[in-house]
Amino acid sequence: MKARKKIYLCFIAVVLLVYIALLTILYCSESANNNAMIQTFGDAFWYSVVTLTTVGYGDLIPVTPLGHAVGMIFLFLSAGIMVTMLGAVISFITSEGMPFLMLSLQRRKNWYYFADCEVESDALAGNIYKEDPNALIIYGERRSIQSEIPNYPCVYLSASLDKIVAKREGHGAKCKVFLMKENDIGVNRRAVNLHELPVEVYARTTNGQDKLSGNINFFHSYECCARQYWRSKPLCRHENTIVLIGFGKYGSSILERAILTNIISIEQHVAYHVFGDAREFLAIHHDLGELFFLNEESEKGDSLIFHEDTWAENHEILERADRIIICEDDEQNGWSIFWTLNKYYRISGRIDLRSSRRVPDISYFGANEDIYTPQQIIRTDLNKAAIMINDIFRRSVSYPTRSWDDLDDLHRQSKIVAADHLLMKTRILLEDEGITALTADAVKKAYEKYSKTKSSEDAREMYRKLDHMRWLRFYIFYNWRYGPFRDDAVRQHPMLCRYEELTREQRQERDAAWELMGMVYEELEQSV
16 A cells, blocks of 8 residues: 555656646747747746646747647647546546545434345335434445335445444444344455444344344344234234244244243133244254143143144134234245135135235235334334333342343343233233333323232232243243252253242242333333
């Protein structure tokens, strides 16, 4: 780099020396002639400027043969200069020059950088711009010719991220960086040294990790889709048979959230029929049989039935299902199944289809516009209740506890599941299955209902059993087992047993999850 700079400086010095030499020759030859119009060095300089810029005023004209020769050199040089200048302008506009100029002029805006401009990035960028009109969207690569022109202002700049961030020069909030391709952080050249830059990074991943370093956060699109699905289409009391067609990344995430949060009654007996390869899922979560009836339906509790045959061979199950969830990873295959079910089967329940695009008159879920939102990815709202629960817990105990950013993935998930089920508790208490968000008003009414009914011993026992079911499901799902004392290293806990086997004190501990609603209401009301 230093050698190239040295060459440029030498070249400029040579050009200046040649230019001064030509001016000197022009001045000396013309000033020696009394009839010449160019009599001073300033006249010679003015003539060179007018000629080289092709303006040609004609106010000064060389008259000597040597002056004519220098004039011809300037004429030839003027053509070269104009071509060079035109090329420089075109290069500036078509290369990084213009985008960098735009960055410099918009440093006070909120910068959002995307390493690619695929459909997921476009969906998130569009949602960001809707919520933040002061946003500047920066793409790290140019869009393909086939892709649609975004309906929001954006800049395409393939320069390294450190150069882009340097243009920020401390103006405004940190630039937010998004790596929307799965597990892209380990292979994308634009992800190099991100942890050293003053940016906030959000990287899409398929593993269970939630955080890498201080400024690098992970998000899981399948988990986002599953949480959004059960929030917007919650389990209803009349539903006893749920069918999942497709058990890839989306299907397993949807079943996971159902296991962890779909607890609405101590008498429920929901049968989940799963069509797809579940061998790895069952191998990982090997103790599910302690809480669920595996591969058999029962009216004594929830069942998980994993079918080895195809969905098409099970007419009776499909036709009596209260809900069919088509969650194939291959979206086109999902659409094919949807049309086949509608065409050849007598379906009495609802069919929910995973579709990356919004579809009118069809019960769909998982559209890019719904999944890739600031709330889902940056998690400003999605995990707000979970963060709130952790803060309340920290204030309520006397021993040291960790902040949200310092929690490991297991304890984060514990708070997230508790928050998601807090929404379920609100629905249960208010007997309203249409509630899809934790609002201060809804939580207040639910807590008031709980406070009025908890004096009844039967109601109190029901509340405790319900939360113990949720609590058990979480720890069994993460392969914890019963032990005489709690030991996180070997994953054992003394309360991992049936509710009837708990001591009186242990049962009373379940009240805290319901009493928490009062504190959450106060926090929500203050944040409004």
